[in-house]
Amino acid sequence: MEELWRLVGAAEDDPMMGYGYGYGYGCDGDAHWTPTAVREWWRDRGRIREYLALQRGRFEADDVTSGQGTAAAARDYAAYLDGDLALHLRAYLFRLEEGRAATPTDLLPRL
Structure with a gap:
């Protein structure tokens, strides 16, 4: 459950927001x-x-x-x-x- 909270927090604080750098948190799943x-x-x-x-x-x-x-x-x-x-x-x-x-x-x- 703590792991999920960390993920949610990271997504909310994503400095890239999926813009400018090509990918946000949701776009590199195959690497993980x-x-x-x-x-x-x-x-x-x-x-x-x-x-x-x-x-x-x-x-x-x-x-x-x-x-x-x-x-x-x-x-x-x-x-x-x-x-x-x-x-x-x-x-x-x-x-x-x-x-x-x-x-x-x-x-x-x-x-």
Whole structure:
């Protein structure tokens, strides 16, 4: 959970903001993710659900003052964890392992 907090803090304080230098935090995943790391993250995704549930009240309170929709975004992310993310990660694993995007006839790897 501490690791997630550090990541969120770093993203909020990103001095590059994805501009001028070509990439922000979200654009260099292939330099850091391996198939093993993706599978480990997926296996431990319950920690993310737990974090989102524990922070729900704070997100809602922040929305009252900031109006940024953090609570709704957290709910959407939780739904994504339980929905399309598995398929998207399987496609990403294919690209990491094969070095190319999957075609409709390719069998995607298991998480």
